[in-house]
Amino acid sequence: xxxxxxxxxxxxxxxxxxxxxxxxxxxxxxxxxxxxxxxxxxxxxxxxxxxxxxxxxxxxxxxxxxxxxxxxxxxxxxxxxxxxxxxxxxxxxxxxxxxxxxxxxxxxxxxxxxxxxxxxxxxxxxxxxxxxxxxxxxxxxxxxxxxxxxxxxxxxxxxxxxxxxxxxxxxxxxxxxxxxxxxxxxxxxxxxxxxxxxxxxxxxxxxxxxxxxxxxxxxxxxxxxxxxxxxxxxxxxxxxxxxxxxxxxxxxxxxxxxxxxxxxxxxxxxxxxxxxxxxxxxxxxxxx
Amino acid sequence: xxxxxxxxxxxxxxxxxxxxxxxxxxxxxxxxxxxxxxxxxxxxxxxxxxxxxxxxxxxxxxxxxxxxxxxxxxxxxxxxxxxxxxxxxxxxxxxxxxxxxxxxxxxxxxxxxxxxxxxxxxxxxxxxxxxxxxxxxxxxxxxxxxxxxxxxxxxxxxxxxxxxxxxxxxxxxxxxxxxxxxxxxxxxxxxxxxxxxxxxxxxxxxxxxxxxxxxxxxxxxxxxxxxxxxxxxxxxxxxxxxxxxxxxxxxxxxxxxxxxxxxxxxxxxxxxxxxxxxxxxxxxxxxxxxxxxxxxxxxxxxxxxxxxxxxxxxxxxxxxxxxxxxxxxxxxxxxxxx
Numbered sequence: 127x128x129x130x131x132x133x134x135x136x137x138x139x140x141x142x143x144x145x146x147x148x149x150x151x152x153x154x155x156x157x158x159x160x161x162x163x164x165x166x167x168x169x170x171x172x173x174x175x176x177x178x179x180x181x182x183x184x185x186x187x188x189x190x191x192x193x194x195x196x197x198x199x200x201x202x203x204x205x206x207x208x209x210x211x212x213x214x215x216x217x218x219x220x221x222x223x224x225x226x227x228x229x230x231x232x233x234x235x236x237x238x239x240x241x242x243x244x245x246x247x248x249x250x251x252x253x254x255x256x257x258x259x260x261x262x263x264x265x266x267x268x269x270x271x272x273x274x275x276x277x278x279x280x281x282x283x284x285x286x287x288x289x290x291x292x293x294x295x296x297x298x299x300x301x302x303x304x305x306x307x308x309x310x311x312x313x314x315x316x317x318x319x320x321x322x323x324x325x326x327x328x329x330x331x332x333x334x335x336x337x338x339x340x341x342x343x344x345x346x347x348x349x350x351x352x353x354x355x356x357x358x359x360x361x362x363x364x365x366x367x368x369x370x371x372x373x374x375x376x377x378x379x380x381x382x383x384x385x386x387x388x389x390x391x392x393x394x395x396x397x398x399x400x401x402x403x404x405x406x407x408x409x410x411x412x413x414x
Numbered sequence: 415x416x417x418x419x420x421x422x423x424x425x426x427x428x429x430x431x432x433x434x435x436x437x438x439x440x441x442x443x444x445x446x447x448x449x450x451x452x453x454x455x456x457x458x459x460x461x462x463x464x465x466x467x468x469x470x471x472x473x474x475x476x477x478x479x480x481x482x483x484x485x486x487x488x489x490x491x492x493x494x495x496x497x498x499x500x501x502x503x504x505x506x507x508x509x510x511x512x513x514x515x516x517x518x519x520x521x522x523x524x525x526x527x528x529x530x531x532x533x534x535x536x537x538x539x540x541x542x543x544x545x546x547x548x549x550x551x552x553x554x555x556x557x558x559x560x561x562x563x564x565x566x567x568x569x570x571x572x573x574x575x576x577x578x579x580x581x582x583x584x585x586x587x588x589x590x591x592x593x594x595x596x597x598x599x600x601x602x603x604x605x606x607x608x609x610x611x612x613x614x615x616x617x618x619x620x621x622x623x624x625x626x627x628x629x630x631x632x633x634x635x636x637x638x639x640x641x642x643x644x645x646x647x648x649x650x651x652x653x654x655x656x657x658x659x660x661x662x663x664x665x666x667x668x669x670x671x672x673x674x675x676x677x678x679x680x681x682x683x684x685x686x687x688x689x690x691x692x693x694x695x696x697x698x699x700x701x702x703x704x705x706x707x708x709x710x711x712x713x714x715x716x717x718x719x720x721x722x723x724x725x726x727x728x729x730x731x732x733x734x735x736x737x738x739x740x741x742x743x744x745x746x747x748x749x750x751x752x
Contacts, residue, residue: 159532161531161533161535218478218531218532219472220713220714222532223666223670223710223713224714226480227707227710228710230663230667230702231702231703231707234699234700234703234706235703237699238698347659350536351536354536358529389547389551392544395540395543395544395547398540399540399544402528402529402537403524403525403528406528406529
């Protein structure tokens with residue numbers, strides 16, 4: 127029995143990381159209905175960026191965030207204004223194809239630059255530390271920190287959308303990109319900021335991901351699929367939903383891994399498909 | 415004022431005239447060509463078939479999937495299961511693989527069609543991953559490391575290669591011909607109407623869901639046949655290779671660069687793909703970076719692709735699928751505009 131409780135707890139903690147993957151995706155879904163196929167590859171790219179920063183500066187992985195977050199923000203803003211804005215509009219094909227192309231370019235460029243060997247970020251002991259809850263259950267400090275950051279980010283993003291002028295501009299642009307221009311909002315700039323914030327979150331997710339497990343250039347697609355599943359399971363339009371979706375996915379995978387090591391990812395996919403079949407709007411939908 | 419509806423072009427008549435001797439020359443290739451040419455052609459034919467299927471789905475039907483590798487992989491594994499475990503003749507398995515892929519596409523569609531647009535695209539990818547993982551967990555199929563096709567051992571290498579080659583030729587010709595005929599029929603008209611506006615199409619009495627389902631199934635069948643043929647050619651399959659999203663990446667690049675929504679586009683795109691791959695063969699995966707960058711550039715700057723440009727510039731159409739009204743010269747009308 128305590129074995130299953132342990133599985134549940136580990137699943138929730140893993141879900142914190144998946145929620146981090148998903149927050150940025152959820153944000154750009156919400157603001158510009160863009161499905162960014164390169165999202166997972168951008169996570170992996172940010173992890174390599176952190177690796178380079180750690181090697182070059184001697185900062186720890188968490189210290190490297192001071193550089194990685196602004197760099198990824200700028201990259202996101204530039205990517206949106208320089209490329210992705212040209213693909214937005216009625217047709218769904220251009221944004222999908224362009225981000226798919228980006229995904230392939232990033233993967234293969236990382237392969238050329240860093241080889242296929244898996245890499246990792248090291249934190250010097252903290253990532254393996256844990257405390258005991260009794261009954262043979264122990265909780266790692268680091269996974270708990272990741273979950274805490276995911277909760278804090280969901281809270282911050284909800285606050286941004288509900289109370290801050292920029293969040294209001296996000297919502298307004300999402301509702302009607304033409305009408306907001308009459309109100310003096312530059313929709314192109316708003317999209318740029320949204321992608322910038324999304325990639326800043328990606329930088330945070332990437333560093334935690336790189337500390338938790340190893341990463342390799344071709345790991346992006348799985349990160350995208352997990353993030354996507356978390357968003358759809360949680361329901362579109364709510365960051366609390368995305369957090370819950372990540373946790374559901376994490377638990378489903380943990381249960382699968384416990385049943386058979388080959389099934390972990392598969393049971394996560396099954397949870398996603400079950401939500402699609404029985405509750406297509408997600409668990410906590412909110413149309414914004 | 416008198417007018418006529420034009421359904422063929424001079425290029426399409428000349429093209430049809432040239433196709434027959436070209437096909438006749440290709441059919442005899444096993445007697446005068448090298449076996450490496452045949453293998454390359456099979457690969458070419460499979461990619462072109464996949465590209466035509468994706469083009470039919472996305473370029474004409476507006477259904478953008480990035481999970482077509484699901485049906486390619488299922489077709490490939492249908493071949494290995496039927497031939498090695500059920501003792502069916504491996505060459506007969508190729509059309510059966512298409513049928514099985516289409517059958518599995520029926521329940522698959524029930525799930526993925528719950529999603530729209532971009533969500534649909536990623537959803538199809540998740541489903542492809544599910545099939546990959548299910549097969550990778552099936553030990554009787556060799557698990558993650560895959561298996562070799564034992565059923566071809568009784569056939570001589572020359573016979574196997576020639577028959578595979580002919581089947582690939584037949585498949586790609588059929589894929590193009592059937593797509594062409596479908597698009598010229600009223601169903602093709604319905605399909606393009608749906609792509610341009612689902613709501614308007616429905617208001618004209620088109621059953622949108624049913625039409626999209628049928629084109630999804632047809633595309634799955636085509637991908638299944640292409641997958642079976644490809645792995646009949648290589649005689650070895652693994653889940654990671656057969657269900658690789660790279661297949662869909664190649665196909666999308668081919669269609670976008672060549673010209674989406676045209677039948678000529680995928681043909682041109684596949685030729686460019688092979689040319690690039692052979693030219694950059696010594697530089698690892700650089701050709702994929704180049705291909706991706708070109709596809710992104712084409713999508714943003716020339717969304718109709720190379721053939722779309724040619725069509726617009728020279729009004730050249732080998733596979734005219736549209737109906738064009740021409741006013742008769744006697745009526746004194748101006749020459750047609752595109």
